[in-house]
Amino acid sequence: MRLLVATDAWRPQINGVVRSIEQMIAHASAFDAEIVLLTPLDFRSLPMPTYPEIRLALARPRAVARKIRELAPTHIHIATEGPIGIATRKICLANDFAYTTSYHTRFPEYVSARAPVPERWVYRAIRRFHNTGRGIMVATDSLEAELVKRGFNNVLRWGRGVDTTLFRPRDTRVLDAPGPIFLYVGRVAVEKNLEAFLKLDLPGTKVIVGDGPARADLERRFPQARFLGARTGEALAEVYASADVFVFPSLTDTFGIVLLEALASGLPIAAYPVTGPLDVVGDSGCGVLSRDLREAALAALEIPRARCRAYGETFTWHESARQFFGNVRSAAGDDPVVDLDRL
Structure with missing residues (x-):
């Protein structure tokens, strides 16, 4: 499987989406998979209003289609609901490509915290975005139950892991500050x-x-x-x-x-x-x-x-990757689902 991951979140951003994708790349070979990326680094971009650290890619569907042809994936996963995710979804729907998505961020709550936009309006748009895919991956039982209640379909579990070699108790403390x-x-x-x-x-x-x-x-x-x-x-x-x-x-x-x-x-x-x-x-x-x-x-x-x-x-990243690649295969099938001749 050659999986295209389309994501609006990527380096130099430091967040859970980026870390999760990095770990799926690191563990892909163990599951007979390879990941290729479509990120803001592939397009011109602008700073996000109210959050300039995040770049919004100027990803037009035609440019995304060209990138998909170049990367030649057999499967597609859309990680985020930003410009790259929206353009990739549009290409998939226009060409009848199966794809999965993931729900990393409470986008409706984040939008409402920054602008006078009712959460229900944003949830309506996000639900429409995800429900056209073969499956939406979420990290927890409670989030799955909440999204199902909100009308999201084909919800799949994708847990997370941690590098226990890097993150471990240590004898030496580097913070010189009064405790606790x-x-x-x-x-x-x-x-x-x-x-x-x-x-x-x-x-x-x-x-x-x-x-x-x-x-x-x-x-x-x-x-x-x-x-x-x-x-x-x-x-x-x-x-x-x-x-x-x-x-x-x-x-x-x-x-x-x-x-x-x-x-x-x-x-x-x-x-x-x-x-x-x-x-x-x-x-x-x-x-x-x-x-x-x-x-x-x-x-x-x-x-x-x-x-x-x-x-x-x-909590291991190996188990997280097993769930992730298993979800992609079960949702889209083991046979290639991206027919490049349609682009």
Whole structure:
């Protein structure tokens, strides 16, 4: 199988979509597959309004069709609902190509947080986008149930994993700050609800890793917190291992790979009882989920780090890839589904 993944999220962005695709590329050969990409790097692009760090590709259907001919895939997966995803979907529908999609981001909630657009309007458009495919992949049981209730069809499970070699407990701490250290890793944007974390009356130090459009304002308003900017690889893993509790204030994430990275590093989780934390933490005893985030953060300090590490080790990228490629094959069939002669 030669799978084209069409995605509006790609490097240099640092987010769960990019990490998931990177891992599927790394594990593809184990499942007799190869991934080729259609990303913003293939087109001219413009900065996204209100979020200039994200580039919006000027991907016209004709240019996308030309790229598909060049890449010669046998299967197609559309990862995002942006310009590249929309243009790829249009080509697939016009030429009767089967394709799968994935739902990584609560796009309706994100749009409504930035503009006066009702969520139901955006959900209607997103539902139409996904329901023309052979299957929509989601990361959790609760998200699957929610989307089915909203009228989404052919929902498939695609879990996530973590690199337990990179993200692990360490003897040396790189953060020189009064403890306990409460850590957040992720985009610094309005939809992440970071203000709820930064307003908490907690002992020790709050540390924020990541960047985004809300950083300058939050850094100015909460000078006691430490904003480290974006970190990746070993530098990120060292920060995880130097903290005491991972605080996840988001109410809109569909999963949260950072939760797995924290657990693998031995960090207990403090979060709201919503989709993502409910599915990852559940009744594992590796975190505290509460509508009172301060209460959750303080209670999480009592959770043994070894328990969190052991639980984090149960999430593997190999299993995630098995689900992903299995979904593509079962939805579209093992035979090639992209007839390039139609383009």
